Amino acid sequence: MKFRVLSKFIFRRYGIWIVALLVLIIGFWIFRSRRPDELNWRFVQAFGIRLPMHYTIHGIDVSRHNDRINWDKVRRMEAEGVRLQFVFIKATEGATLADKHFDKNWREAKKSNLRRGAYHFYHPTRDPIKQATNFIRHVQLNPGDFAPVVDFEVTNGQSDETIVNGLKLWLKTVEEHYQIQPIIYTNGNLYRQYIKGNLDDYPLWIADYSTKHLRRYNPDKLYLWQHNQAGWVQGIRGQVDFNVFVMSEDRLHDICL
Template sequence: MDWRHVSAFGIRLPMRFGIHGIDVSRHNDRINWKRVRDMEAEGVRLQFVFIKATEGATLSDKQFAKNWREARKSNLRRGAYHFYHPTRDPIKQANNFIRTVELGEGDFVPVVDFEVTNGQSDVVIIDGLRQWLEAIEDHYNVRPMIYTNGNLYRRYIKGNFNDYPLWIADYSTTHLRQYDSDQLYLWQHSQSGWVQGIRGRVDFNVFVMDEDRLSDICL
């Protein structure tokens, strides 16, 4: 995998991949986007960011509008994600995202962040996710992406949502053979990086397909 510790970022990076990025939410507080964009270390410059937009049926991230605007000004490719709650109405959750996020050419497709089950049955979870994904696809005219971890992928996503692009959070692995290589586009490999202009720890991601396939998951 060709890992290299890049001290400025405070973590090892998988250097066989060329497109590196981060994801942020209100927990990262106010961000100095110019410093984020200007940061470069050992030939690595951040090229994209995913920004939390909404959660559940009614919540929106209070930093989203500013982060969304500033990310574009900083020439970072940007994406928006929705934190999904299986106990909430999936259509209301989709509408919450639609009300909040206006996507433009070059932005990433919408993302559902699926990392809690809230004690719901497999049937409820799978049916609800499908409703959210289909409502979002109907509105934006693009296939959304699923963000999840390895355990939830194996239990709920694999075999049920094989037609959707996948973004996997997996911090223990050194290879990605357990995931479908035709489906996997993004890998969140660390949640403990450092970036100039952002307080606290930051999630780090890489694009794992051939670089000319980036447009697959963009508008």
């Protein structure tokens, strides 16, 4: 009985401090349990978006939808101490289409000292060998360029088997030609349904605008993260996709010729 009375007295007098202490203990435990790569998340407002500053290598990707680009302005732009260091440029689509601005963008990106890469927009309803041939016919890669990229973001109502087998054929054909593993670009949903468990050996470039951590993706193969599609860059009309290289800088050569 005396213990119960004493407990009520202590809680009545010190209850708020006990609760505060418990909150601090729980908060400290959660903080200590977070992964080290989550402890340094820092964002700044730059290029019209929130830029993840815990990564140091920033870049963009462009296509004909960005119209004519003033690459000199792109090269010279700086925001919050950040300059763009790389660009991926759309080269081809399907079995026959080529981006009308690719050749000029490819040349000018090189002149602007941006590390460059070329990507192919993949259609599961088209012959994967012909699509690979279309890309190879239009894209000459040089040492220092990024590995070829297959842009996989539509399924066109095709079966899982058709999609996975077609991607395998495209990747194999392109790898044999350039002698380097291509990069797979896709979003989180398509990654989980088609890439994970089927094409885990290839470097991954993921488009995910809803998160600030990347634990759901294979950390050994995730090299690039497209974190925003609404950036702004001098010399480019309209909104621009923004990306970061998420590995340590000495791993950049893994995905370059």
